[in-house]
Structures are given as structure tokens and as C-alpha cells.
Amino acid sequence: VTIAVLRETSPNERRVALTPEVAKKLKGRGASILVEQGAGTSAGFGDVQYRDAEIVSGAGATLERSDVLLKVQPPSLEEIRNLREGSIVVGYLQPHLDPERTRLLRERKITAFAMELLPRTTRAQAMDVLSSQAAVAGYKAVLIAAEASPKFFPMLTTAAGTIRPSKVLVVGAGVAGLQAIATARRLGAQVEGFDVRPETKEQIESLGAKFLDLGVSAAGSGGYARELTAEEREQQQRALAEHLKGIDVVVTTAAVPGRKAPRIITGAMVSGMKLGAVIVDIAAETGGNVEGTEAGKTVVTDNGVSLIGPVNLAASAPIHASEMYSRNLYNFLELSLKDGAITLDWDDELIAKTCLTHAGEIRHEPTRQLVE
Numbered sequence: 001v002t003i004a005v006l007r008e009t010s011p012n013e014r015r016v017a018l019t020p021e022v023a024k025k026l027k028g029r030g031a032s033i034l035v036e037q038g039a040g041t042s043a044g045f046g047d048v049q050y051r052d053a054e055i056v057s058g059a060g061a062t063l064e065r066s067d068v069l070l071k072v073q074p075p076s077l078e079e080i081r082n083l084r085e086g087s088i089v090v091g092y093l094q095p096h097l098d099p100e101r102t103r104l105l106r107e108r109k110i111t112a113f114a115m116e117l118l119p120r121t122t123r124a125q126a127m128d129v130l131s132s133q134a135a136v137a138g139y140k141a142v143l144i145a146a147e148a149s150p151k152f153f154p155m156l157t158t159a160a161g162t163i164r165p166s167k168v169l170v171v172g173a174g175v176a177g178l179q180a181i182a183t184a185r186r187l188g189a190q191v192e193g194f195d196v197r198p199e200t201k202e203q204i205e206s207l208g209a210k211f212l213d214l215g216v217s218a219a220g221s222g223g224y225a226r227e228l229t230a231e232e233r234e235q236q237q238r239a240l241a242e243h244l245k246g247i248d249v250v251v252t253t254a255a256v257p258g259r260k261a262p263r264i265i266t267g268a269m270v271s272g273m274k275l276g277a278v279i280v281d282i283a284a285e286t287g288g289n290v291e292g293t294e295a296g297k298t299v300v301t302d303n304g305v306s307l308i309g310p311v312n313l314a315a316s317a318p319i320h321a322s323e324m325y326s327r328n329l330y331n332f333l334e335l336s337l338k339d340g341a342i343t344l345d346w347d348d349e350l351i352a353k354t355c356l357t358h359a360g361e362i363r364h365e366p367t368r369q370l371v372e
């Protein structure tokens, strides 16, 4: 089987879906590897580092010869047209964004695996791109906040007197939130976190942060949160508004699968915050946890609070983000790759549930309804 990687063409995307390390491992399992010239450059991997691959000039020439295409961002319509009929594509496919793309994948009989559909079971952990990339986002969000803040994070005892540590609040303690807490702690801030899943209390405390109890518990199915009822939301907001008045930096990471990001911090709460406070809203791209944040922008409110809505944070640490992403894809391919050939086991739920299109059919029901 021939496995290929292209240079990502989306704006702001610096990651690459295949690193030299993983190219070597795939070759070791009998695959031939094609790398489009320059595919890894923006991620920090030069062509010469891909010793186990053939470097090919141009996307068209690469796709012409490939059986499996590895991607970070969804393939463009042109890339799908250039894929060989019946070939495989694996990546973060975001089918809700563009039904036309799914139609074309179906028409071209592409077997498309959308890694964000991977079931989040214990066996799937090593393939979970949402987790690996969320960790990068949580880390980076705190660095952005620290950079924008007019204060130090750590406590300093100096000849010029004592500097008190910044108070950081992390909203949502999933993968991104826990990494944000850990990062803010390493910078020496006084950190608090909260989540609606009660099991996060212990996880937050184990990182040396304080669990902020707002009296709302809303564990849903599969280890995820459920949406709050109106009453629960009110309770959460009342307690939070008061607390935010003393906070210097907020990082928000809350999400509910398949929904718009929950609105947790209202404009009124922001108005009650200190001059110079900073909020970084990781969920800005999916609707925002904070009223007034805009994806890709920094908004400074009338009372001097900076609302920062970063986009594609994972791409801003492209070497390590690509290393983890590429290993995730390797672990997924390993389910099907033996002696240089791919055999898909449709009885394996990790294969079946991650599949978006196969053999001219849309296999993911919500996407099928969206497209038809």
C-alpha cells in the first residue's frame, strides 16, 4: 500500500499529518511512503528528514499514486477530485462544515475516516486526535493569557517588595482545561478550576489547583457533560459572577459534544471584572463560552478587560502537535495495516464508527441527514 501526505493548504495550518518518525514506522510495516515536497516544512520537518519516503513534487502527482492520504485539515474539493477512486483518506474531516465535500467523497467512492468521530473508549485513547490537540490548545491558551496580562503569574519576593501571584480561573476541566491548569501552575499562578462533572474535582486538585464549587453537577453519558437546565445555569452564573470580581485571568474550555459551546460568562459578569483582567476563550471558534469574544480577535471591553478568541491553537505548536497527531493516525492505521496491505475490519467499532463515507455511501448518520 502507498501512503501519502500533502502540504496543508488551509490558512494558519502549520501541522503535518505524517512526521518522519511515523513515516519510518509505516515503512517498517511494509508501506511505501510519498511526501509532497515541503509537506512538513511549516511544521518543522524538512524534506531531507523524511529518509523513509519518496519526495514528490506537487499534490496532483502525489495523489495520482496514493492509496491512503493522511491529512490534518479536510481535503479540498480539488484534492478529492484528484484522489484515486476507492482510495482511503484519514484526517480531521469536519463534515458539518461543507456538505459538498461529503457528497464528493461519496461520489468518488472514497473511504473517508473522520478522526473526530472516533469513539472515546479506553482502547481508542492512543488514536484520539481530539485529546492530543486539546492538550496543545490548553497549554498555548495559558501562554497567550500570560503574555497579555499586565501582571506576573508567580509570586515574587524582591527588594522592591512582594508581588502577589495572579489568580487564574480555568473553566471546564477536560483535556484542554487540565493542561491549562497544569501550565498556569507551572508559571506559579494561584489556580482554580471548575467543571460540571464531579470527577474533575480530584483531577483539578491533583494538579495543585483548587476546585471551585459552584454547586452544579451535570455528568452526562460516556464521561461527557450534559447541557445544563435553565435553573442550573442560573445557579452557576450567580455564583460565578461574584467570584470573577477577584480574578486576573480566565481561560475557558467548556464544550458539550455535538452542541454549540455553552455560554458561561455573560457580558454583565465581564463588566464586573477588574481593569486589566484577561480572558482567553478556547471555545471562541465554536460559539464561545464568553459573551463578546470573537474568533481570531482581541476585544477590549469598556471596563478594560481583554477578551481573546484564539483560532486553531493546536497549529501554533506545530512540531509537538504534529508528532502527537501523526502518532494518533499511526495507531489508527495499525488496526488495518499488516504486511504492507490494508484490510478494514468493519466489525471493529473503531473502524465502523469513525468512517464517514465508504463505497459510495455516507456511513455517519448525522452527516447523511445533513447532506441528503
Ligand code: NAD
Binding pocket: 119, 120, 121, 122, 124, 125, 128, 130, 131, 134, 171, 172, 173, 174, 175, 176, 177, 194, 195, 196, 197, 223, 224, 225, 226, 228, 253, 254, 255, 256, 257, 262, 264
Ligand atoms: P470537551 O472538550 O467535550 O469539554 C471540555 C470540558 O467542558 C469537559 O470537561 C466538560 O465537562 C466541561 N463542561 C461542559 N459544560 C460545562 C459547563 N456548563 N460548565 C463547566 N464545564 C463544562 O471534553 P474533553 O476534554 O474532550 O473530554 C471530557 C472527558 O472525556 C474527560 O473525562 C476525558 O478524560 C474523557 N476522555 C476520554 C477519552 C478516552 O477514553 N478515549 C478520550 C478523551 C477524553
